[in-house]
Amino acid sequence: MKKKYVKIMFLSLSLLTISTTATYAVQPEDDKKENEALQTSTEEHLPLLTINGTNASSSFIVNSEALLGKEITITAPNGFTVTPTVIAANSGKQKVKVTLNSTKRLTEGKIILRSGDIRSYIKVKGFGTALPVKDIAASPVYKKGNDTEFTKAFTPNSKGYTIEFKIKTDDSEKNFYPYFVNEKGYGFKAYITSNEIGLFNAYKKEINNPATNGKAGGKGKFYNNDGQAHVYRFAITPDNRAFIYRDGIPVDSVRIIDYAPQPNFAEKxxxxxxxxxxxxxxxxxxxxxxxxxxxxxxxxxxxxxxxxxxxxxxxxxxxxxxxxxxxxxxxxxxxxxxxxxxxxxxxxxxxxxxxxxxxxxxxxxxxxxxxxxxxxxxxxxxxxxxxxxxxxxxxxxxxxxxxxxxxxxxxxxxxxxxxxxxxxxxxxxxxxxxxxxxxxxxxxxxxTYSPKFGFIDNTADVEYFTIDESGAYAPAQPKITINIED
Missing domain, CATH: 2.60.120.260 (Galactose-binding domain-like)
Incomplete structure (x- = not known):
């Protein structure tokens, strides 16, 4: 079902040389292939608005004429918001501000302008801001233990939060099950074994190792049975996205709303x-x-x-x-x-x-x-x-x-x-x-839910487990630099 409309007017000629609505209006519908080709062509020639940076904004001007009293509604695609959301018909040039809310590297969509049966569109593309880097290991909330369970309350804020832990799962008997949940019930439980990393849903979602996944001869496996303790991080952004890292390397990003609530999440x-x-x-x-x-x-x-x-x-x-x-x-x-x-x-x-x-x-x-x-x-x-x-x-x-x-x-x-x-x-x-x-x-x-994080059914060696409630942060990423000297 469609979202609630945000009302807006036709695009001005500075953005669209030919009104897409007028183009649709003059086309007959007696040839489906021609109509499909026209739609594809029209989509390709829609004006494009680009926004660089999460929470950054850009704007465009719209105008309308001869509308039959129907206010113009604007629907923003996922990851964006628009202001205003409603514009009166035939009210002259109006500025519309578009804000990128998504933290994804790239977010694309189409803003819909509608007044009755009249529609116009503008494509929008947003490039998210990279997460700031921060070391959060200095003040662990849990340190050096083999407890089966650990739970701690926290207070999510508008900038997100970051969970990190260093554990050893170097044989098949050692497993670690960290989790977190916010006040809306959004969160997930993960699993880390000697050779797997993944998230629980109706079934398990295994995360592949990007260092070898999809490469010739690669298996996409993690080898946690190497006798070493590894550092894992979940950076949770304000748009409910989790960026997952292992030893400083980004391995996946997911929407936390997608994952089934675990039996221990709900309270009252x-x-x-x-x-x-x-x-x-x-x-x-x-x-x-x-x-x-x-x-x-x-x-x-x-x-x-x-x-x-x-x-x-x-x-x-x-x-x-x-x-x-x-x-x-x-x-x-x-x-x-x-x-x-x-x-x-x-x-x-x-x-x-x-x-x-x-x-x-x-x-x-x-x-x-x-x-x-x-x-x-x-x-x-x-x-x-x-x-x-x-x-x-x-x-x-x-x-x-x-x-x-x-x-x-x-x-x-x-x-x-x-x-x-x-x-x-x-x-x-x-x-x-x-x-x-x-x-x-x-x-x-x-x-109802109260924000909390921790781990359950633990058999791994835990060096530390911590949270930074001030925002979503990336770890320092390891790299190898090569310089060729003449």
Missing amino acids: VGKPVENLLKNPNFEGEFDVNPETKLVSRVEGWDVVIGDRWNSEQQILPEEIDNNQDLDNHVFEIRPYKWAAGWSDGILMQVVDVVPNESYTLSALLKGGIAKKEGKLTGKMIIEEVQDPEKKVITEIASDNWETYSMDYTTSAECNQIRVSFTVGRGGWGNDIGAVRVDNAKLTGTSR
């Missing part, structure tokens, strides 16, 4: 909330595998099967109504057609809940029908994480958009449920249609 019973799901309308960030061109991660959700030979997943534009127009996005999951899959295609999200409470799940759904067999394969599911046998399922029974809804009361032992949208596994020449999802909503009583 909260209050009734209209929607407990993260990114319920699929207008958040998503990642695309550059090789397969398929979506590999969706903000707030877990794409459980990431192999195209089983199922393919996309975030696609689809107009549903006047509000959810052609700039609206939906999630699609499609079974592979030319081989038998090993699993249903699954999109899921884990939610902390209260025992013996009622919850209502609804979503706008369509597809998943195997027409030759007359079989419904698409499903909407609630199941308890502690006992997956306790669940309720609704089948998707239409190729047209329909709103489906179901209720579920948690058991006395239930602290987490798993919300899933699935499509049946494929087979040779199958005709199972793709399942599409939008407007997901889970209503019920929430749980």
Whole structure:
């Protein structure tokens, strides 16, 4: 579902020599290929606004004329904000400020300007600022121990925070499980073994060693069984992104909102909330595998099967109504057609809940029908994480958009449920249609969180464990410099 609009006017001629709206208006729709070619050409020739630096801003001027009284709304893409968000129609030249909020190295998107059926666009590209370097090892909060568990409260601030630890996991019996969670329940639990680094979700997400991953002959493995203690750092930025380092080398960056809350994250019973799901309308960030061109991660959700030979997943534009127009996005999951899959295609999200409470799940759904067999394969599911046998399922029974809804009361032992949208596994020449999802909503009583960090179930040797609450910092990065002398 589309984000709330930020209202704005047409681009001035200084940014766009031909109004994109006027171009669309004069094109007939009797040739799909010509229309697709025109759209691609128009996208390529949109004006581009570039912003250098996180929290930096740039601006552009917009103008409008002959609008029929409809105010202009502006929608900023993920990672950016715009000011103002609403401009009155036909009000002359107006300046719009665009701010880059993302800490990613590169963030790209398209600002949408809409007044009724009239639309204009401007591309925006932002280059994030590198994290400042800081040594935080001098004042550890935990030092030289083999305790099984350690927990400490902290206070996140607007500049982020940094967690660092030095541990030895040099044999198969030594494992380390650090974690952190903020006041919104965002965070993750990691695992570090003698030969792996990764994060927990519905399943484990292994992190590959960038020094050898993807290189000829490389395995992408970490060799923590080398008898040495290694230093690990999580730098958490204000936009809820974690930059992960090992011995000063950046090894991964992730959105912490993507990861399932761990059973020890939630604390107290909260209050009734209209929607407990993260990114319920699929207008958040998503990642695309550059090789397969398929979506590999969706903000707030877990794409459980990431192999195209089983199922393919996309975030696609689809107009549903006047509000959810052609700039609206939906999630699609499609079974592979030319081989038998090993699993249903699954999109899921884990939610902390209260025992013996009622919850209502609804979503706008369509597809998943195997027409030759007359079989419904698409499903909407609630199941308890502690006992997956306790669940309720609704089948998707239409190729047209329909709103489906179901209720579920948690058991006395239930602290987490798993919300899933699935499509049946494929087979040779199958005709199972793709399942599409939008407007997901889970209503019920929430749980509350207090920011904390620490480790559990530890069998590693811990030299130190610490946090810097003043901001997100990178470590000094090791390097080898070569000079060739004449």
